Amino acid sequence: MSSSLVLRSTLPRALARRAAAASVLQARYASTDAAKYIPGGPVLQGTVNDPTTFPPPSRIHGSYHWAFERLLAAGLVPLTAAAFVTTGSNYPILDGVLGVSLVMHSHIGFDSCLVDYLHPRKFPTLGPVLKWTLRGATVATLVGVYQFNTNDIGLTELIAKTWTA
Numbered sequence: 751m752s753s754s755l756v757l758r759s760t761l762p763r764a765l766a767r768r769a770a771a772a773s774v775l776q777a778r779y780a781s782t783d784a785a786k787y788i789p790g791g792p793v794l795q796g797t798v799n800d801p802t803t804f805p806p807p808s809r810i811h812g813s814y815h816w817a818f819e820r821l822l823a824a825g826l827v828p829l830t831a832a833a834f835v836t837t838g839s840n841y842p843i844l845d846g847v848l849g850v851s852l853v854m855h856s857h858i859g860f861d862s863c864l865v866d867y868l869h870p871r872k873f874p875t876l877g878p879v880l881k882w883t884l885r886g887a888t889v890a891t892l893v894g895v896y897q898f899n900t901n902d903i904g905l906t907e908l909i910a911k912t913w914t915a
Contacts, residue, residue, distance in 0.1 A: 802871065819858055822851060822854060822855055822858070823855060825851060826851055826852065826855060829844070829847060829848045829851055830848070830909075832844060833848055833905065833906040833909045833910075834909060834910070834913065836906055840904065840906075840907070841904075841906055842899065842900075842904065844905075844906055845899040845904040845905045845906055846896075846899060848905050848906070849892075849895035849896070849898075849899055849905055850892065850895070852895075853888060853891050853892050853895060856888075856891075857884065857888040860884055861881070861884060864877065864880055864881055864884060868880055868881075
């Protein structure tokens, strides 16, 4: 008998023995009460294997939140165009609406990045610290935009001067 023929005849027997041994181990593992067989392997409690907890569904945070983000983003286009059209005049209401809209649009975008990349489950200290840092920076920016609009030239005049510079 040649060596290749011997190899061919022993290979199916070896695979069959391996499959039988695996099924015996699986049957033993499944029969014990302490560790029941779970497809995909055992799940250890209190580790990163724990499933993610989902917040309860909320219409306010779901579809209304999404609609507000899109409305705010779409509203920035005519607000910015209005700032270009109204050059040379003082429009404090337009300055205020444009300033708040720009800051809130930026806040929502940065908050989405923090939620996506610095989840509190994975980063229990850094995630909340950066979230509160973003909130503080947003409030400081709103105060700065308010000061700029009331005590200086305002956003529409700034856009006009930047455009003609």
